Amino acid sequence: MTVQLADLIGTLDKAYPPELAESWDSVGLVAGDPADDVQKVLFAVDATAEVVDEALAWGAQALVVHHPLLLRGVDTVGAHTPKGALLHKLIRGGCALFSAHTNADRAKPGVNDALAEALGLTITGPIEPAPSRPLDKWVVMVPLKMGQEVQKAMFDAGAGAIGDYRECSWRVEGVGQFRPVDGANPHIGAVGRVETVREGRIELVADRSLRTAVTKAMLEAHPYEEPAFDIVELASVPGEIGIGRVGELPEPETLAAFVERVERALPKTVWGIRAAGDPNRLIKTVAVCGGSGDSFLSTVKRLGVDVYVTSDLRHHPADEHLRGGGPALVDVAHWASESPWCGQAADIVARELGVEVRVSTVRTDPWTVGTVSS
Structure with missing residues (x-):
């Protein structure tokens, strides 16, 4: 199967919207x-020299990584x-x-769903929910x-989208009143005379980024010279996306057993797995x-979780956290x-393209x- 790189970009941007980035x-x-054209795609956490060599040896036309190669300005x-040497090698290799x-x-x-699923968790939500996308109510x-x-x-023009639903609206009937004055060119009624009209009140939502396009579409389709309409900016509420994930184990188990679970689930490294807390503490x-x-x-x-799994924990923050009554810690x-994200992203691309x-x-x-210290 051959697609264009633009198709791969579109698929990845849909799965991992760039507007979610810091x-x-x-x-x-x-x-x-x-x-x-793209036929083969390699996925990795980092674009190191060894990974680039692997991509080119396999004949990949695209390398997708988690960590940006050019995160800081150059x-x-x-x-x-x-x-630069890596970029030149990739470009020369197509x-x-x-x-x-x-x-x-x-x-x-995303990354945190893949980690939670690798640990066998039933996900209940993010650690820190991101605000819902900015919406206007029309x-x-x-x-x-x-x-x-x-x-x-x-x-x-894009209005009326709510989650996986489209063309969402609410309508009710009522009576509108107006009196055109000199200079008006009314679609209904006459200058100087009060007019009443059976009207519908249409309510729908739209992404705030679409405000200009939706306004233009509404004004062009509306029969009135001066339509009556409101645009209300809706308050943001916590959404289902965000940093981290919270989940539950199928059954409670001790911290010591949970550490073994983490060790089985993740690839082996010199860093290994280390934990802080009572080994007999029950984890759910x-x-x-x-x-x-x-x-x-x-x-x-x-x-109020029982344990927190993350990386790069430092001595003083971890110590103060535990002495302050925080949950047990597992540092990987x-x-x-x-x-685990690499497999998730690869599955999405394979399925879509x-x-x-x-x-x-x-x-x-x-x-x-x-x-290992004794």
């Missing part, structure tokens, strides 16, 4: 021509620099590079006989955050916590030597 992040296409991508980072962290499903008064036409024009509710997650220690304490390697996919076999965790 403002400081760098996501999307790094190198490649959207018009190029003033050269010359082949004499480490990152392999595009694409990254999905904090947008994949927040998406549903209220438009229109003569009954023209209601369907005006409503259709607004639908065609679990919070997970792929990647560095110590900024959410106070949040998971407030949520950063790479290991995000590696039918191209050949593969998850990299290269362990990009940077730690290579470790010892």
